[in-house]
Amino acid sequence: MITFTEGKRSNFCDGVSRRDFLKVGALGMGGMSLPGLLQAENELGTGSSQKAVIMVFLAGGPSHMDTFDMKEDAPSEFRGEFASIPTNVSGIRISEYLPGIAKQMDQCSIIRSIADTVNNHSSYHCMTGRAKNGPQPVGGWPSIGSVVSKVHGDHMGTPGYVDMGGGIKSGGFLGTAHAGFSSGGKGRYDMAKQSGMKEIRYANRKGLLGGFDKFRRDCDATGMMNGFDAFNRQAFDIITSERLAKALDLKNEEAKTVKRYGNDCKSFLLARRVVEAGARFVTLTTGGWDTHNDNFKKLRDKNLPNLDKGVSNLIQDLRDRSMLDDVTVIVWGEFGRTPKINSKGGRDHWSKVMSVLLAGGGMNNGQVIGASDPKGSEPADRPVYLGEVFATLYRNVGIDVTEEQLQDLSGRPQYLVDNGMRALPELVG
Numbered sequence: 001m002i003t004f005t006e007g008k009r010s011n012f013c014d015g016v017s018r019r020d021f022l023k024v025g026a027l028g029m030g031g032m033s034l035p036g037l038l039q040a041e042n043e044l045g046t047g048s049s050q051k052a053v054i055m056v057f058l059a060g061g062p063s064h065m066d067t068f069d070m071k072e073d074a075p076s077e078f079r080g081e082f083a084s085i086p087t088n089v090s091g092i093r094i095s096e097y098l099p100g101i102a103k104q105m106d107q108c109s110i111i112r113s114i115a116d117t118v119n120n121h122s123s124y125h126c127m128t129g130r131a132k133n134g135p136q137p138v139g140g141w142p143s144i145g146s147v148v149s150k151v152h153g154d155h156m157g158t159p160g161y162v163d164m165g166g167g168i169k170s171g172g173f174l175g176t177a178h179a180g181f182s183s184g185g186k187g188r189y190d191m192a193k194q195s196g197m198k199e200i201r202y203a204n205r206k207g208l209l210g211g212f213d214k215f216r217r218d219c220d221a222t223g224m225m226n227g228f229d230a231f232n233r234q235a236f237d238i239i240t241s242e243r244l245a246k247a248l249d250l251k252n253e254e255a256k257t258v259k260r261y262g263n264d265c266k267s268f269l270l271a272r273r274v275v276e277a278g279a280r281f282v283t284l285t286t287g288g289w290d291t292h293n294d295n296f297k298k299l300r301d302k303n304l305p306n307l308d309k310g311v312s313n314l315i316q317d318l319r320d321r322s323m324l325d326d327v328t329v330i331v332w333g334e335f336g337r338t339p340k341i342n343s344k345g346g347r348d349h350w351s352k353v354m355s356v357l358l359a360g361g362g363m364n365n366g367q368v369i370g371a372s373d374p375k376g377s378e379p380a381d382r383p384v385y386l387g388e389v390f391a392t393l394y395r396n397v398g399i400d401v402t403e404e405q406l407q408d409l410s411g412r413p414q415y416l417v418d419n420g421m422r423a424l425p426e427l428v429g
Helices: 018-025 034-044 124-128 144-152 199-221 230-240 243-247 255-261 263-276 295-320 386-396
Strands: 052-058 084-086 093-095 108-114 161-163 281-286 327-332 354-360 367-369 379-381 405-407 413-415
Touching: 052 124, 052 144, 052 263, 052 295, 108 379, 108 386, 124 144, 144 161, 144 281, 144 386, 243 263, 255 263, 255 295, 263 281, 263 295, 281 295, 295 327, 295 354, 327 386
Parallel strands: 052 281, 052 327, 108 367, 161 281
Antiparallel strands: 084 093, 108 354, 327 354, 405 413
C-alpha cells in the first residue's frame, strides 16, 4: 500500500505526516512492513550479499555429445562430425566450436552424468528440480527463482527474480509476488514510453515520476531522510528506484562491450547488468537446440558460436568485475539428445543422460563430474541428480536446503529439494 494524504496534518515536507509517510513502506505480508523485512534481512546477513545465479536455458535440448561430452572413439554413427579441442585444464576436452569456453575452463565445471531429466519440452524441471507430472503440493512447486526471491527479497528496487526467458511464469505456492519479473513483457512496458502512447498520457507519467524525484530531493534538502533509520531509507529507495530500468538500457553500457557481445548475445550482457543492479536470480534463453534434423549444420553455423560468445564473454565480464566468485552461471537444456544420429542427420530427444556446464560461484571449478558410457547413452560413473544441482545452486546463494522450509498453501512445510539431496561435494566440499 502506498498512501499520500492532502490533509492539514503535516509534520514533514510535502504535507505528509510521519504516520502517512511510513505507509510507503507497508508492503510486507502478515503485518510486517518493508522496513521490518529489510531489518530482518540485514540481521540474517543477506541484505548486503551480492550472490546470484544466472541460468542459461538452451531451449530444445542441446546434444551432450556435440558440446561437453565428446565421444571421438565411438563409431561414426554415434561420434558425429565434430572434433574436440583441449581446454586450459589438462585432460578436459570439449567441442571445437566452443573455443572461448575452452580458454576459461579453469573457471568452469562440467557434469556429464545427469541421470533424472525428463523428456518434456518445458523448463519446469530445470526450474523446480522436479517432474511436472509428479506429486505437487497445494499451489504447485515454486521455481528456484521464486524461492530465492522469497528468502532473500528484492534489493534496492530490483526484483529478486528476473525472467528474461526460459523461466516459468507462476510463483507456485509462493504466489505471484515471487513469480519472475518479465523484463520483456508488461514489466518492460511499464518502464518505458511506448510507441502510440498519447503525449498527454506519457507526460502525466513523467510528471508523476518527476514528483517523486522532487519529493525525494526536498526531503533530503530539509534533512528529513536523516531522521529515518537505515531501513526506512532503504524502503523509500525501493519505491523510487530506477536501477532495473537503467540496467535494461544498453545505452548505459560501454559501446565496446556491447559490440563484443553482439546483437545475438545481448541477453547475456543484460543478465550481467541485471545482477549488478541487485537481482539474485536471472534466467535467459537461446533457442534452436531441438535438432531432429541437420544437427551439425545448425550447431556449427549458429548455435555453438553464439553460445560460446555469450558464455565466454559473460564469464570474463564477471571476472573483470570481481563478481565471479559470487555469481553462479549454469548452462543446460531440458535433456540430452540421442547418441545415435538419425536418418535426417539429427539427434532426437534423450532423457537418460545430459551434460551441464557450471561456472563461478566460488566452487572448486576446473573439473569434470561423472561420465557417460562410451557411446554417451547413460551414466557410467557418478550419476548426478537434479536435486543435487539445485542444492548446490541454493548453497551458492546462501540458502541451506537442510534447514530452509517454506509453507505451501495448505500450511504444510516443504523442503526445497527432494529425497535429502545435498550440494555436490565435488564442487563445494
